[in-house]
Amino acid sequence: MSTPYHHGNLRQELLKRAIDTLNEKGIEELSLRALARDLGVSHAAPLRHFAKKTDILAAIAIEGVRSLLHATEVAENSPPGLGRLRAMAMAYVMWARDNPAFHRVIRNADVMRHASQEVQAMLVDFANGQRQEILTAQTNGWRKLDDPDVLFVHLVSLTAGTAIVATEQMYEVPMASALSKETLAASIELFLSEEPATCAPVTD
Numbered sequence: 001m002s003t004p005y006h007h008g009n010l011r012q013e014l015l016k017r018a019i020d021t022l023n024e025k026g027i028e029e030l031s032l033r034a035l036a037r038d039l040g041v042s043h044a045a046p047l048r049h050f051a052k053k054t055d056i057l058a059a060i061a062i063e064g065v066r067s068l069l070h071a072t073e074v075a076e077n078s079p080p081g082l083g084r085l086r087a088m089a090m091a092y093v094m095w096a097r098d099n100p101a102f103h104r105v106i107r108n109a110d111v112m113r114h115a116s117q118e119v120q121a122m123l124v125d126f127a128n129g130q131r132q133e134i135l136t137a138q139t140n141g142w143r144k145l146d147d148p149d150v151l152f153v154h155l156v157s158l159t160a161g162t163a164i165v166a167t168e169q170m171y172e173v174p175m176a177s178a179l180s181k182e183t184l185a186a187s188i189e190l191f192l193s194e195e196p197a198t199c200a201p202v203t204d
Contacts, residue, residue: 096163
């Protein structure tokens, strides 16, 4: 149920309501006029902040990526290389668990299609940081014979996939007992361990 807007930062309220709309109804139902109606302001009020729908989509992309990158800054306190990769991956997953709406929105192709060059640059910088930590880890002896590009793809797939499993509703019931923080961390550790992990053989 919509709560009328009364005071404060209208821009942030518009972004918050837009994120809710995207998650609940999809991009087709998102409009500045509908957001104004939901917040109880004039139809012209949102235009002071966003001239058109694509502007608010671009702003959501910036807010979401900034939030994610801020959450992963904690990794800077970990040792370079493998320790930092673990911290980055786990911070990403925990951010997704704490901000499921934001996480779904920045994975929305329609939102990211309108992402600004600033957003693209932030994501490239983040990816380059991951690549550098992989090279540092390899220099320190971790998977030193493996192709760093393959390791990078595996890291991104593992992190993004774990975040999806930890936040999407379709996994909530069938995997409920396996989605504790400890289990998620252990799953990441299977790849980011000092020695390549092996699974126990299946026995009858």
